[in-house]
Amino acid sequence: MKRILLKRFPVLYRARVAQLRVMRRCRDLLPGTDFAEQRAMDAPFVLKRHQSLLRRRLGSSDPRLQENKVTNLRLAAARVDGICIRPGETFSFWRLIGRPTAGKGYIEGLLLSQGEVKTGVGGGLCQLANLLYWMALHTPLTVTERHHHSFDPFPDDRRTLPFGSGASVFYNYIDLRFHNPTDRTFQFRLWLTDRHLKGTVSCDREWPLCYHIEERNHRFLRQNGRNYRQNEIWRKRVDRGTGRVVGEERIIGNYAEVRYELPEGIVPEEVESVEVREVSAKLPGSGS
Incomplete structure (x- = not known):
């Protein structure tokens, strides 16, 4: 509901952005960083x-x-x-x-x-x-x-x-x-x-370490008549001296609506629901 109101009433959106900017400046003035x-x-x-x-x-x-x-x-x-x-x-x-x-x-x-x-x-x-x-x-x-x-x-x-x-x-x-x-x-x-x-x-x-980033579990999905894209980004830690992998971690989970025609040959998988983990929340605003 909040997103709908902010989009429908530009004055509310601008006021919310101004508020968030002031809050950020105030937090940055606090000691500790x-x-x-x-x-x-x-x-x-x-x-x-x-x-x-x-x-x-x-x-x-x-x-x-x-x-x-x-x-x-x-x-x-x-x-x-x-x-x-x-x-x-x-x-x-x-x-x-x-x-x-x-x-x-x-x-x-x-x-x-x-x-x-x-x-x-x-x-x-x-x-x-x-x-x-x-x-x-x-x-x-x-x-x-x-x-x-x-x-x-x-x-x-x-x-x-x-x-x-x-x-x-x-x-x-x-x-x-x-x-x-x-x-x-x-x-x-x-x-x-x-x-x-x-x-x-x-x-x-x-x-002493180097890092290798790789994509896993990439796929296109179709849910409720819309296309989506999903994947995971993993990072491996590698010892520079031996080349041995000393650890790995899942750092990003992505799930986003696709706003373009899928390339020829890509057939999205039909799903009813999708489990999404560790996708950061998007605050009200824009991204360049």
Whole structure:
């Protein structure tokens, strides 16, 4: 009922967003969390490198919005590039980037809002959040806050990561946060080329483990006349010296409505109900 009211009455939605933003700012003022702010070193031991295409075919969306997204990503990446997460510190996506406004140079881009694909200033920053989250999964950093999109808006187009392995962000209460529980310092580096958003995550000392991420139990389903997509994301911890797997964990469970025509040859499995575990709740708001 709350979601329906917020969608039907925009003034209520805006008031709720404003309330959540104030609540987030107030919580962040409380003692107990040391946020990462320093860029004082170049960590020499690279744990993970990754890149993502800047321009992909996203349904029937205006290609100009892809170019606008590149502008937004360039501005936001510069605010995060070089950040060091020292022992006991917490990385916060929005505390580093700040509110993406036109006055700061951000322009219209694609974002997901209230279950729909829309446009808005600063749209497209989820691609940066996706990259940071994927790299963080290859470190011992603890993910303390991560949100996911509530639906699958576009068919796969040169997708290299498993479905549902990204992160949704919306200033400032839908954040992406990592905590450093170790005695090492970690650092993110980010840059753009003509074709890619690129990044690395490094450590100031060699870390004894590496991490392998894999998708399991992926399937398309049909329930009550609608198509859905489901999978699980697992992480294996591997000893760098011996190559032996020393542990594994299920880190994400995804179940989302598909908002596009399924590719030819994919026949969804008809189901009456689906058991979904450990899917993070989506707070009222949007995701770029």
